[in-house]
Amino acid sequence: MEPYASVKAAYNELPAFKPLIPISALPTIALVSLVAAFALVFFMSTLSSRKFNPTEVPIALLAAAxxxxxxxxxxCTVGVNV
Structure with missing residues (x-):
């Protein structure tokens, strides 16, 4: 029972969890990210090029990210913890 007591004592001394990104910033991050992704996808879908353009790949990767x-x-803003 001694190892459990020492682990529990160490656990109780730990500081509370504090996320790297403040929770109040999540709605803004979500809005800016999704609007920027929509703008990039709209921009790429309205280009009228018939051949492969090498700039399409980085823009598509950025939009996906x-x-x-x-x-x-x-x-995370609406409470679904992923």
């Missing part, structure tokens, strides 16, 4: 980050921030 913004969509993912915005979705996670939005879920």
């Amino acid at each position: 913004l969509t993912g980050a915005g979705t996670v921030a939005l879920f």
